[in-house]
Amino acid sequence: ELHAVYHLLSMTFNRRIRLEVTCPDADPHIPSTVATYPTNDWHERETFDM
Incomplete structure (x- = not known):
């Protein structure tokens, strides 16, 4: 399995969220977050x- 972990921080509300997503080896695709977080494009x- 492919795992991706997103660490999100709200500067406004001082809240943190850890979001983990997985996908099977047969289809190792995780949707992009750029539509929601445009600055994530570089990352x-x-x-x-890699």
Whole structure:
């Protein structure tokens, strides 16, 4: 399985969320978060290149 962990922080409400998603080896695709968090584009591209 492929695992991805997102650590999200609300600066406004001082709240933290840890979100973990998994997907099977047969289809290792995790949806992009760029539509919600545009600045995550750079991080996703860096991870893709690994």
